[in-house]
Amino acid sequence: MERCAFSRDGLRFSYLDSGGRGRPLVALHAHVMEATTFAPLAKLLAPExxxxxxDQRGHGHSDHAPSYTRTDYLLDLEALFDHLHLNDAVLLGNSLGGINAYQFAARHPEMIRGLIIEDIGVVISDEPSFVLAWEGVFPTREALAECIGPRFAPYLEDSFRKTPAGWKLAFEPKEIVASGKATNGDHWHDWLSTDCPALLLRGRDSRVTTQTECEQMTSRRPNTRLAELDGSHVLHFENPTAFGDVVKKFLRAL
Structure with a gap:
C-alpha cells in the first residue's frame, strides 16, 4: 500500500492506499491502532x-490534534472523501472507526454503498483511562511492551516508535482518553437513519459488545446482517481468515 497524505484545518493526515481500479473501501481503525492493521485485508480484497x-487524528502518522470530538472525526472523513473524489464507497470501521463509519453514513448517505461495522454498538460508555499508564518514553522496546502488558501489546506493535530518547507510542494516551470519552452516548438515531446494506460483526468473546445489543441493531435496521466470529474485539487481527471470508461474501453481494 502506498502512503499518501492530505491536509485539513492545519493538520496533516496520513493514509494507506492500495490503488488500482477496484471499487473503494475506506477502512477505519480502532483507538490506539493505525491504518497498517488493514494491510492484510487490502491484499486479500485486491484487485476487486x-x-x-x-490514520485517524492523533494516530499513526497523522498529526496530533487539539480536540477529538465527534465532529472532528467526521469532518476529517469528509476531507478524505473530497481529497479522493469518493462518492460511492464502502465504509469499514472497527470500534472507534465503526462509530465514525455509521455516523458519517448518517450524514452522507448518498456517498456510502455499504457499511461493515466491526464489534461496536450504538450505546457507548467508554472509560479508557487505563491507557494513561502507557504514557512516556521507555528505554527499550521490551520495556514499553512490558508496561502495556501481554493482553494489549500484540495489537499495538504497529504503533511502537523509536525516538532518540527511547521507545514510545505513536499516540498520546491522554488524547485517547479524551477521544474515548467523546464517543460516549446513545447513537441509535445515527445507526437507524440509513438503510444501505450493512454487515455487523461481533466477536464471541467480546468485552465491548453484547449479543443482545447486536441482535437489536440487526433487527431494527433494514438490510443489516449480523455475523458472530471466534475472537474478541479486533476480529480482522485475531481471526483474519474468517473475517476475510465473511467480508468478501458481503462485498460480492453489493
Missing part, C-alpha cells in the same frame, strides 16, 4: 477492491 486506510 481498492482499500484506503486512514
Amino acid at each position: 477492491w481498492r482499500v484506503i486506510a486512514l
